[in-house]
Amino acid sequence: MRSESYFKDFQTLVKKALPRYFGSGAVFSHPAPKTDGGENPFKGRYFLYYWGPAVISAVLIVVTLYLVSNRDSSVPAGLFPREKTEFLAAGLLDQKLAKLEERIKTDPNDIQALFEAGFFKYQKGPQNYIDAISDLETARTRGFADIRIFYYLGRMYQAVGLYDFALEEYQRFLNNRPDDLEVGLLTAKLLFSSGKYQLAAKAYEELGVRHPKNISVLENLALSRWKNGQDPKPALDIMSRLGAEAVFRAGYVSGRIDYDNKDYSAAAQKFELAAADLPKYPEFSDRAVLYQMLSDSYIKLKSDTQAIAALNELLKVSPANAEARSLLARLTKARNKTKSPAKNKK
Numbered sequence: 389m390r391s392e393s394y395f396k397d398f399q400t401l402v403k404k405a406l407p408r409y410f411g412s413g414a415v416f417s418h419p420a421p422k423t424d425g426g427e428n429p430f431k432g433r434y435f436l437y438y439w440g441p442a443v444i445s446a447v448l449i450v451v452t453l454y455l456v457s458n459r460d461s462s463v464p465a466g467l468f469p470r471e472k473t474e475f476l477a478a479g480l481l482d483q484k485l486a487k488l489e490e491r492i493k494t495d496p497n498d499i500q501a502l503f504e505a506g507f508f509k510y511q512k513g514p515q516n517y518i519d520a521i522s523d524l525e526t527a528r529t530r531g532f533a534d535i536r537i538f539y540y541l542g543r544m545y546q547a548v549g550l551y552d553f554a555l556e557e558y559q560r561f562l563n564n565r566p567d568d569l570e571v572g573l574l575t576a577k578l579l580f581s582s583g584k585y586q587l588a589a590k591a592y593e594e595l596g597v598r599h600p601k602n603i604s605v606l607e608n609l610a611l612s613r614w615k616n617g618q619d620p621k622p623a624l625d626i627m628s629r630l631g632a633e634a635v636f637r638a639g640y641v642s643g644r645i646d647y648d649n650k651d652y653s654a655a656a657q658k659f660e661l662a663a664a665d666l667p668k669y670p671e672f673s674d675r676a677v678l679y680q681m682l683s684d685s686y687i688k689l690k691s692d693t694q695a696i697a698a699l700n701e702l703l704k705v706s707p708a709n710a711e712a713r714s715l716l717a718r719l720t721k722a723r724n725k726t727k728s729p730a731k732n733k734k
Contacts, residue, residue, distance in 0.1 A: 468536055469511070470570070481508050502527035503534065510540050517544040535564045539571065546574070551582055569599060576608060585615040596623075603627065603634045607641045614645050636665045640678060652685040656694070659685065663701070676706040683715070692719050 485508050491501040506523030509516040521544050524537050542557035558575040562568065576591035592609035599605050606627050610620035620641070627638035643658030659682040666672060683698035699716040703709060 468539075470539070478512070481512055484508055485512075497530060499527045499530045499532040502530070503532050503537065507536070507540065510544060514547055517548055520544060521548075535561055538564070542571070542574070546578060551578055554578060567598060569595070569602070572598075573604060573608075576612070580608065580612055580615070585612055588612040589616045589618060600626075601630060603630065603637055606630075606634070607637050610638075610641050611644065614648070620645060633669060636662060636669060637672075640674065643678075644681065647681050647685060650688075652688045656682060656685040656689065656691075676702060676709070679705060680712070683712070687715075687719075692723055695719055696723065 485505060488501045488505045488508070491498050492505065495501075502523050506520045506527065509520035509523065512520075521541060524541055528537050538557045538561035542554045542561065545551070545557060546554035555575060555578060558571050558578070561571050562575065565571070572591070572595045576588050576595060579585075579588035579591055589609070589612040592605060592612050595602070595605045596609055606623045610623040610627075613623065614620040624638045624642060627634040627641075639658050640662040643655045643662060646652075646655035646658060659678055662678060663682065666675060666678075679698050679702035683695050683702060686692070686695035686698060696716060696719050699712050699719070702712045703716065706712065
């Protein structure tokens with residue numbers, strides 16, 4: 389059974405650790421003591437050698453079981469789920485929220501219950517964000533201190549479009565955990581998307597010091613520096629030395645810079661190379677952006693056939709893109725018109 393295996397592993401660790409405190413590292417290979425006139429194995433150091441590990445193991449297991457059975461199972465201290473895969477199931481969330489609402493109804497100043505209610509409403513999804521924000525802000529105003537509040541409020545303020553509020557919460561979080569890569573990236577990306585390129589470049593520079601070989605940091609640093617009128621090449625050069633995926637992403641970023649420079653021919657070439665490598669990198673999140681810029685580059689170059697191909701790929705990634713569908717219909721119609729005279733001549 390798994391529990392027996394865990395117990396044996398734990399006992400082995402205890403046996404390895406004990407000699408540091410009770411003598412030589414060879415204690416547990418000591419020959420069995422003689423009982424015919426020799427020293428009693430249940431006295432003195434022999435008791436320690438042979439029965440000590442079992443006794444210590446038993447005590448620690450009992451203590452562990454006691455702590456587990458008596459812990460608060462609602463929101464244990466330090467629990468910090470961030471992804472949907474870490475969230476509770478909907479039914480369980482509803483049960484917990486019902487109990488919390490009763491606690492808050494009984495005691496409106498139960499700040500622990502207010503925090504937990506906001507925490508679980510966050511897990512229920514965007515339709516509950518306004519209520520979740522209210523609960524977390526109330527808990528904080530009334531004295532609840534926990535850095536998780538900064539993270540959850542930041543995510544929700546960003547989701548509802550209150551970007552300045554989100555940035556304030558992210559900064560509060562980073563004041564406590566400056567090495568947190570996720571929140572550092574959230575902050576820098578939000579600055580970039582808000583058009584605050586100078587601040588975004590500075591944020592990515594700071595992240596680059598802490599995470600010098602992180603591809604996401606480097607590619608966004610290059611883009612931010614470019615938007616801020618700085619040279620993106622140093623960041624791209626570093627990426628070119630970090631392996632195939634980094635080279636792929638550097639090519640994509642270079643294409644974006646060429647596109648912004650209105651060098652559509654160079655941009656199209658780099659986007660085509662990046663598109664060819666997309667199957668190797670299923671986690672790449674800018675597929676729709678890549679095909680949108682590729683199709684627009686070909687439209688600007690008056691290469692309708694290539695533009696149609698790129699738009700078809702874009703619609704595979706983003707089938708609800710009405711603008712791409714309209715462009716595709718217009719280009720296809722125009723191409724068919726140019727082909728029809730040739731058919732009539734035949």
